[in-house]
Amino acid sequence: MSRNPIYLALDLPRLDAAEALARKVAGHIGGLKLGLEFFCAHGHHGVHEIAKLGLPIFLDLKLHDIPNTVAGAMQAIHVLEPAIVTVHASGGRAMMEDAKAAAGEHCKVVAVTMLTSLDENDLARTGVAGSAHDQVLRLADLAHSAGLDGIVCSGQEVAAVHKQWKDGYFVVPGLRPANGKLGDQKRAVTPREARDGGASVLVIGRPITRAEDPLAAARAIEETL
Numbered sequence: 625m626s627r628n629p630i631y632l633a634l635d636l637p638r639l640d641a642a643e644a645l646a647r648k649v650a651g652h653i654g655g656l657k658l659g660l661e662f663f664c665a666h667g668h669h670g671v672h673e674i675a676k677l678g679l680p681i682f683l684d685l686k687l688h689d690i691p692n693t694v695a696g697a698m699q700a701i702h703v704l705e706p707a708i709v710t711v712h713a714s715g716g717r718a719m720m721e722d723a724k725a726a727a728g729e730h731c732k733v734v735a736v737t738m739l740t741s742l743d744e745n746d747l748a749r750t751g752v753a754g755s756a757h758d759q760v761l762r763l764a765d766l767a768h769s770a771g772l773d774g775i776v777c778s779g780q781e782v783a784a785v786h787k788q789w790k791d792g793y794f795v796v797p798g799l800r801p802a803n804g805k806l807g808d809q810k811r812a813v814t815p816r817e818a819r820d821g822g823a824s825v826l827v828i829g830r831p832i833t834r835a836e837d838p839l840a841a842a843r844a845i846e847e848t849l
């Protein structure tokens with residue numbers, strides 16, 4: 625059986641709580657995602673502590689700056705040996721090329737295309753006309769041409785991206801079980817739909833971390849896949 629594609633988003637302010645939760649659901653997930661909230665609060669020390677659980681670490685820092693600065697940041701996180709790191713595709717081709725060149729040999733670098741908390745109205749307000757679908761495909765193409773391993777997109781676009789980038793690595797967040805609370809997510813699909821669309825990684829946070837019984841929630845999601 626292939627590896628469990630669920631990466632639990634540990635967006636929790638306390639390190640001990642994050643560690644305890646990860647330990648509890650470890651048998652029902654394939655990896656752990658540490659994002660901005662976690663990294664700003666706990667830095668390298670926090671990553672080392674969570675890595676002790678033995679699951680692959682997805683360091684979701686969504687780097688977005690000039691190429692030289694992003695390459696320097698990538699070098700600085702080398703020691704943490706992340707399995708996956710994110711940059712923003714809108715940082716441009718040179719930035720993505722330099723990020724990939726600076727990444728560790730076994731680290732997948734994936735580009736965030738259009739955040740799953742945005743819809744087409746939000747996109748228009750940033751000055752980008754057209755559909756979410758077109759914007760994601762355009763940025764996926766740019767990330768591919770820059771030599772990245774894959775992209776981050778919503779489950780609404782993943783099948784289309786998969787069609788044009790057969791061996792890409794596709795990270796899909798913004799997932800909600802049927803009838804799950806959306807919160808700030810606007811382009812949500814179920815974990816099963818994302819997997820069927822060709823997602824390589826399913827990022828799931830609040831449906832597990834905020835559940836009354838996180839273990840039961842993780843198990844129930846795993847069973848739908």
Ligand SMILES: O=C(O)c1cc(=O)[nH]c(=O)n1[C@@H]1O[C@H](COP(=O)(O)O)[C@@H](O)[C@H]1O
Pocket residue numbers: 633635659684686710736738739740741776777797798799807809827828829830831
């Ligand atoms: O890069 C990401 O992981 C990401 C990209 C994106 O477009 N949307 C998105 O929600 N995420 C992350 O995925 C996680 C989703 O969390 P939940 O909405 O709680 O499941 C959060 O940690 C976000 O930072």
